[in-house]
Amino acid sequence: MSPTKPIDPNLLMSRRSFTASTAAIGAAAVFAHPSFGKIAGLRAENTLKVGVVGCGGRGTGAVIQALKADPGSVLWAMGDVFEERLAPCLHYAKEAMLDLDDEQSTDTWAKKIQVDNRKFSGFDAIHKVLASGVDVMILTTPPAFRPEHLRYSIDANKHVFCEKPVAVDAPGVRSVLASAKVAKEKSLSLMSGFCWRYQDQVRETMKAIHTGGIGDLHTIQTTYNTTGWVEPKKRKSEWSDGEFQLRNWQYFNPLSADHVAEQAVHAIDWQAWAMQDRTPARCFGVGGRQTRPDVAETGNVWDHFSLIYEYDNGVRAYHMCRHWPNTPSDNSAYFIGSEGNCTMQPWNGTHTIEGSRPWKGAAGSNDMYQREHDVLFKSIRNAKPVNDGRFMSHTSLLAIMGRMAAYTGRVVTWEQAMNSQVEMNAQPWEFGPRTTPPLAIPGTNETI
Numbered sequence: 001m002s003p004t005k006p007i008d009p010n011l012l013m014s015r016r017s018f019t020a021s022t023a024a025i026g027a028a029a030v031f032a033h034p035s036f037g038k039i040a041g042l043r044a045e046n047t048l049k050v051g052v053v054g055c056g057g058r059g060t061g062a063v064i065q066a067l068k069a070d071p072g073s074v075l076w077a078m079g080d081v082f083e084e085r086l087a088p089c090l091h092y093a094k095e096a097m098l099d100l101d102d103e104q105s106t107d108t109w110a111k112k113i114q115v116d117n118r119k120f121s122g123f124d125a126i127h128k129v130l131a132s133g134v135d136v137m138i139l140t141t142p143p144a145f146r147p148e149h150l151r152y153s154i155d156a157n158k159h160v161f162c163e164k165p166v167a168v169d170a171p172g173v174r175s176v177l178a179s180a181k182v183a184k185e186k187s188l189s190l191m192s193g194f195c196w197r198y199q200d201q202v203r204e205t206m207k208a209i210h211t212g213g214i215g216d217l218h219t220i221q222t223t224y225n226t227t228g229w230v231e232p233k234k235r236k237s238e239w240s241d242g243e244f245q246l247r248n249w250q251y252f253n254p255l256s257a258d259h260v261a262e263q264a265v266h267a268i269d270w271q272a273w274a275m276q277d278r279t280p281a282r283c284f285g286v287g288g289r290q291t292r293p294d295v296a297e298t299g300n301v302w303d304h305f306s307l308i309y310e311y312d313n314g315v316r317a318y319h320m321c322r323h324w325p326n327t328p329s330d331n332s333a334y335f336i337g338s339e340g341n342c343t344m345q346p347w348n349g350t351h352t353i354e355g356s357r358p359w360k361g362a363a364g365s366n367d368m369y370q371r372e373h374d375v376l377f378k379s380i381r382n383a384k385p386v387n388d389g390r391f392m393s394h395t396s397l398l399a400i401m402g403r404m405a406a407y408t409g410r411v412v413t414w415e416q417a418m419n420s421q422v423e424m425n426a427q428p429w430e431f432g433p434r435t436t437p438p439l440a441i442p443g444t445n446e447t448i
């Protein structure tokens with residue numbers, strides 16, 4: 001693995017994949033985690049029942065992290081639009097608990113996994129999971145469904161872990177902001193999948209920037225350049241348009257929001273964080289699609305974006321992301337200030353400042369995915385709710401705003417982005433005929 005190649009965050013802590021995950025995340029980080037290998041004092045009478053909707057790679061990982069985060073967390077109910085996704089998720093969760101048993105010689109898995117027949121498929125799985133008596137929801141479907149799944153969950157008084165991005169369009173972002181407000185009023189915890197916010201080395205670097213380590217920040221550069229996503233799945237004759245698009249959700253922007261918002265949003269979140277979540281005034285950019293010639297197979301997403309954000313205080317932020325096979329990967333950030341330059345390459349552990357106050361990060365690495373769940377469950381136990389609602393919505397919109405600017409070829413202001421009425425999933429989701437969403441051609445679409 002090249003030092004800057006991003007880790008596949010879907011790596012699972014099963015017996016078989018454990019070695020690979022350990023190498024990727026860093027052995028020290030995994031073993032140092034206090035909950036790894038022991039979940040002390042399991043108490044069946046003090047359970048937090050966990051439900052998951054979206055049992056793919058991230059849903060499975062998040063289930064395992066939720067089970068490790070708290071002695072009384074149990075997997076209670078599962079939902080996925082495709083029935084066949086349930087069994088592998090359950091299998092890997094059980095394997096992960098068996099790994100713990102190896103060290104404890106107990107029957108941890110049987111205490112932690114109490115799904116019984118609460119396994120639901122179809123588009124209404126969310127409602128069945130919510131009605132099953134869960135306390136905490138894990139929302140890990142493709143982003144398109146996040147706003148309504150979050151609304152249903154908060155309306156049903158559930159604590160939530162939800163993956164990023166939180167929406168694919170501005171109406172979705174506004175819905176999530178409203179749900180986050182209700183969560184706050186109800187004292188429910190709401191944790192996002194913007195996992196870098198829970199990584200100690202990046203936290204330390206952001207603190208160095210925020211406390212004057214580079215003087216006045218004036219320029220930010222972030223990259224999320226990779227060789228691509230999961231391979232597109234070839235269409236089967238029995239699949240409807242809806243099923244084909246759903247099984248290849250990354251490649252259709254109504255489902256994924258495009259890779260700038262689905263994946264590169266992590267790097268865009270570094271920009272937002274460095275700016276202390278101040279919103280930009282405007283954005284413009286370019287992009288396109290050079291390595292995905294076959295629209296029938298690879299949907300309508302682009303494969304590269306280059307964006308410039310301008311802030312009212314004069315800061316300019318440059319972001320580039322691409323999905324190009326056979327090219328070098330790079331996921332870095334550079335923060336340039338009046339008194340120094342900060343280089344942040346979290347995948348290879350580089351956190352440095354050069355300038356009038358040279359600095360080198362000293363924090364240890366940690367498993368950020370696990371930390372999110374540790375914080376979430378602790379907040380629930382202590383009745384001190386976390387609420388990531390505002391920043392997770394704003395960072396998602398920051399990326400969506402960049403996509404709007406590049407797709408249209410226009411300058412997009414924050415207000416235009418936030419107030420956009422464009423709904424990317426106006427047609428309700430079902431298995432059946434569905435139009436292939438068009439490829440964006442800058443200069444031809446005035447709608448933002």
Ligand SMILES: NC(=O)c1ccc[n+]([C@@H]2O[C@H](COP(=O)([O-])OP(=O)(O)OC[C@H]3O[C@@H](n4cnc5c(N)ncnc54)[C@H](O)[C@@H]3O)[C@@H](O)[C@H]2O)c1
Pocket residue numbers: 009010053054055056057058059079080081082085122123125126140141142143145163164165193194195246262263
């Ligand atoms: N924080 C991170 O580092 C990170 C890493 C990977 C993925 N993610 C995010 O997690 C989400 C899921 O990604 P993934 O890689 O697990 O994808 P995936 O395809 O592996 O899993 C998604 C699952 O959701 C199911 N699904 C689709 N629509 C549904 C619906 N309406 N109701 C119920 N189930 C539905 C699919 O069948 C699939 O099993 C995405 O938003 C992605 O951006 C975050």
